[in-house]
Amino acid sequence: MHPVRKQRLLLVIFGVIFSSIAIGLIVYAMRANINLFYPPSKIAAGEAPKNRTIRGGGCVKPGSVVRAKDSLDISFILTDGTADVPVVFSGILPDLFAEGEAAVVNGMINDKGIFRAEQVLAKHDENYTPPEVAEGMKNGVNDQAVCKELSYGS
């Protein structure tokens, strides 16, 4: 083969190998580290995988936040108007976490169906609701102040 062509061929082969390795690595890393989002109704229906890190989100049910007396354990209920999911968390909640407001939680569901959160995210400003929470709502209200309009039942 002509040396110039040979060089080009080598270059192409190198490029193909290099980019396949890169893509393979990216896919691998993505698989291990992406978190799927589930609204409370799907979690309650058992559609969410257990013991695998996922992301959940909804409105914090008023009156459901309970703090332990002697530790930093806390529990609350996330709801989307259709179903409730109990969440437990140990640590300090973000400042803007409040009852009747939207929150997103990262963590795992254990065998009892309790969401053990490793991280709790609350909104950054007055009218903001995370888009996935707003979209997962019962009556499809896709509004930024969705938690304020939700009727929490009893």
Place this chain on the structure above:
Amino acid sequence: MVPEIGQFALILALCLCIALTLMPLLGAYYGNKLLMHSGRSLAVGAFVFVSIAFFCLAYAFAHDDFSVKYVASNSNSLLPYYYKICAVWGGHEGSLLLWILMLSGWTLAVAVFSRSLPLDMQARVLGVLGFIAVGFLLFIIITSNPFDRLLPLAPQDGKDLNPLLQDPGFVIHPPFLYMGYVGFSVCFAFAIAALMAGRLDSAWARWSRPWATLAWGFLSIGIALGSWWAYYELGWGGWWFWDPVENASFMPWIVGTALLHSLAVTEKRSLFKSWTILLAIFTFSLSLLGTFLVRSGILTSVHAFANDPERGVFVLIFLLVIVGGSLTLFAFRAPVVKGSVGFNWLSREIFLLGNNVILTVVLITVLLGTLYPLIADALNWGKISVGPPYFNFFFLPLMGLLCLLMAFGPASNWKKTSAKQLVNMLWKPWVSSAVFALAFPWFYHDEYSIPAAIAVFIGSWIFTGLIADIAYRLRHSESVMAGVKKLSLSYYAMAIAHLGIAVTLIGVSLTSIYTIERDLRMQEHQTVDLNGYEFTLQSLKKVQGPNYTADEAYITVNYRGKPLNDMHPQKRRYKATGTSMTEVALDVGLFRDIYVAMGEPVSEDAWAMRVHVKPFVRWIWLGALMMAFGAFLSVTDKRYRKQKAIITESIEQPAPAMLKGKVLVND
């Protein structure tokens, strides 16, 4: 009345920018000098009117004009005056106005400082900048007018500035970040102008280099300020979350860094020309993408704010026009330029190419991680988020590799370097860094940490490599002092910036490895121990601020029996919004920070507290400051000034200037 003047000024600025786009570009196309000369005065005019608009908005804030909707939703009569002024960029509309102010400021700077450029080049650059300004002015006037009124029913008082933003960090972080973001528009304009003119030479690289460096310096400071602010303001002691909004600011920085190095090759060796142009286009496109991501509200982020999706669509269309247009132009024009000089496989060109390749790969992984949730959502693959482990998986090894290679760059020669020379020069730094790095974790902490050893090795390798390089450069000079004076300012600038990378790297690694953090329940008079640091909650009290009330804790800290600072963290409750905020107490040190934040009350006399001891955390931002300082220093290098002086002289006396030009080429 004042807001209407602002509104009117914005519209006038839009008209001027339309003229600024059309007249110089047409002038350059037809070779009409009058039209080309108009660019400079139009740029001044646009700047004046945008400033008027900006000051009108600031005036409305300062005078509590709550009939202006934007003021009513971002200010309050109780707000201290300095936050009232800064509240101008507290929301979407105002921060966009700040963007435009910066853009017209950079345009003005180009008009003032590039008189030495050929007239047609000047005209094209200003025309492209004018076009970008038109896009953003249309955006602000059509979709997000900051001067909209709430009439006839103006509210009595404003809704207050978001408490998170009532902080000194907010005063300086957005301006610096935007200076950087927008600064890359100048490089972009230079690249487009060069493509239009079909003139891609090393002169072009020399013109755009100081602009790129300057923008990069500002962006470095902006990102560092953001990280520092998040560190103490969000109250969980993190300084980087791989959050989409952070990535949005980080991506232009990554490509910008690649651009700086590629520009160096293009200037000195006339190589990588098309690639440099492409990088300039991508850097600015990523700045626009960042604006789009942050402003469209399609992301879930710790930094997300309420948004209007329509605005996102506008930025997206503008982004497509800019990226699509410039890439099309690139496709038509770039293949004409081809590198003519060769280089050896072991040369500075190769190391700088390596820098570019690695940074590009880093960029692609960050970009994928940031956009993948959006793509997946658009294709109905479910709602997902990409977590920090993904980013760290790629970022850490790639950046480690980049930093390892960093010491070779300055030490190698253009065109060709002998391996022997490199080995002779660098074996000592290599060995001494290895010894130091192996010993460091041993002495620093009870538990030996291999990652810490690697990080310290890379950091000190960069440092000692630079020293060896300086020693090598000085080998022929009579005395050290004489030699030190002989090295150029831009060499020192490079050394400081590289050192800054080393400092940040050490800060990031050691903080991540050695941080101790606890969430604790603390009772009055109770003492908790954190690796020798004893925290005692002495008392709790209530405090009144100008627009908030707060719970304040008084905590004393002892280290191995010796008393350190007293700490006063607060939990504030802002009256107007009813939101609460954590005010962190910090004991700052070069080698460690102590960080105490109040969580929430657990009982009458007990609070949940977050207590951290963070070693080397200051180094992260110190390094960024060094990088920026290096960038600003390199811009003052006489190389750029001399060039200008010669060209202005050459207009008056052509003959001697030619001579000087020759001398310059020779050195």
